[in-house]
Amino acid sequence: MSSAAVIGCLVLGVTWAEFSVIASRSMYLPALVAVMTVLRVAAERSPLVTGAGHYVVEQPPSRRFGLLAIGSQIFGVLLNVGGFLLLMNIALRTVEATAPNDRVREIQTRRVTNAALRGFAPGIYWSPLGVAINLLLPIFPALSWLEFLPYGLSALVLYLGISWAFDLLEPRARTARPVQSRRGRARDLLLLVLTLAAIAGAAGLAEATFGIPLRAAILIVVPGYAMAWMIVNRGELGPGRAIAHLGSESARLIPRSTNEICVMTASGFVGLALAEMVPVRVVEAIVVLSGLSGGLLASAVAALIFLLSMVGISPVITGTLFVAAIAQVGIDMPDAMFVLAALIGWSCAVIVSPMTATIAIASGVLGKPASVVGLKWNGATALTILLLGSAFFILRY
Numbered sequence: 001m002s003s004a005a006v007i008g009c010l011v012l013g014v015t016w017a018e019f020s021v022i023a024s025r026s027m028y029l030p031a032l033v034a035v036m037t038v039l040r041v042a043a044e045r046s047p048l049v050t051g052a053g054h055y056v057v058e059q060p061p062s063r064r065f066g067l068l069a070i071g072s073q074i075f076g077v078l079l080n081v082g083g084f085l086l087l088m089n090i091a092l093r094t095v096e097a098t099a100p101n102d103r104v105r106e107i108q109t110r111r112v113t114n115a116a117l118r119g120f121a122p123g124i125y126w127s128p129l130g131v132a133i134n135l136l137l138p139i140f141p142a143l144s145w146l147e148f149l150p151y152g153l154s155a156l157v158l159y160l161g162i163s164w165a166f167d168l169l170e171p172r173a174r175t176a177r178p179v180q181s182r183r184g185r186a187r188d189l190l191l192l193v194l195t196l197a198a199i200a201g202a203a204g205l206a207e208a209t210f211g212i213p214l215r216a217a218i219l220i221v222v223p224g225y226a227m228a229w230m231i232v233n234r235g236e237l238g239p240g241r242a243i244a245h246l247g248s249e250s251a252r253l254i255p256r257s258t259n260e261i262c263v264m265t266a267s268g269f270v271g272l273a274l275a276e277m278v279p280v281r282v283v284e285a286i287v288v289l290s291g292l293s294g295g296l297l298a299s300a301v302a303a304l305i306f307l308l309s310m311v312g313i314s315p316v317i318t319g320t321l322f323v324a325a326i327a328q329v330g331i332d333m334p335d336a337m338f339v340l341a342a343l344i345g346w347s348c349a350v351i352v353s354p355m356t357a358t359i360a361i362a363s364g365v366l367g368k369p370a371s372v373v374g375l376k377w378n379g380a381t382a383l384t385i386l387l388l389g390s391a392f393f394i395l396r397y
Helices: 001-011 015-046 047-057 060-081 081-098 102-125 131-139 145-169 186-210 215-230 240-276 282-292 295-307 315-329 335-350 355-365 370-396
Strands: none
Touching: 001 131, 001 240, 001 370, 015 047, 015 060, 015 131, 015 215, 015 240, 047 060, 047 081, 047 186, 060 081, 060 102, 060 145, 060 186, 081 102, 081 186, 081 355, 102 131, 102 145, 102 335, 102 355, 102 370, 131 145, 131 215, 131 240, 131 315, 131 335, 145 186, 145 240, 145 335, 145 370, 186 215, 215 240, 240 315, 295 335, 295 370, 315 335
16 A cells, blocks of 8 residues: 555655655654653563552452543553553453452453553543654644643543443442452552653653654653663662663564554555645545535544544544645644544544454453454444534534
């Protein structure tokens, strides 16, 4: 698909300057994966991660959804899908060890899985370390991460609120509180939250104060924080040996991310290239002929990203394609709203589409079909989020 996109750019006369912008935005993604791998090495060595994982899992049912969702988001931002898998494994081991019978085990397995999925997905609304924000925000040069953050956090609250409401409607099993392993503490979870705040805050401050683009600031801040974290948790190692261990482990792990890097980079490139290949007048004609207002257009973007993900077209492609194409037209609607629309469709796809990494991982761990874990367990939640998001766009714009 990338090769076809390159040929298409050449045939349709995309200039070298335009092509270089597409390439530079796409090539940022491997750099992001690389620095996040360095952070993952430091995080996995920290006792905070394991402690926070056990703390959010070993809660009574009344508090479990909220803390699991928060924990899944933190783990997802810091460790990506590896963090999601780590928390899932801790949660499912706890369920297996404490459930008194098969019925209770089935109910608890479904609830902890949904909590982890629904907590992981909305991290894309705000995380400066995520692929979504780093692909979509550069399409609108006038829109900074700090300016978009209030919209992203508002969507996060809505997403988690709807998810929690659906959790309350699910079957419940009366069981005793899980046995405490004494490995988890609230302090560990709080420190992980502060870790995220420190990384995101430093990158945002660099952008606001020194004019360093957020994407560049992330590449500077994350490795520096990882080195400091590694030294703090070095154990018996000296500072020099701790940094050497960080470097050697990162060098060993980054090549293992080859598939992830290639798919992510190619998907982002295809979306940006297709958007550049589509003439502005064609997009304008489609918008005019469809008669869609700004709100209806934003709703259509969210719905199409979600629906196309169900047939295997990655939100990385559709999100960049739709947002970049619309950005060329100049619709009378704030830029942040089109980014938000794309993220709503994207986040719903994460908890439903069998083609996403999260559903594939959860399906594999549970030994259940992806259609059950995704569509059956989370379809109603995703549809409600899409409908409410669409209602907001249509009524507001």
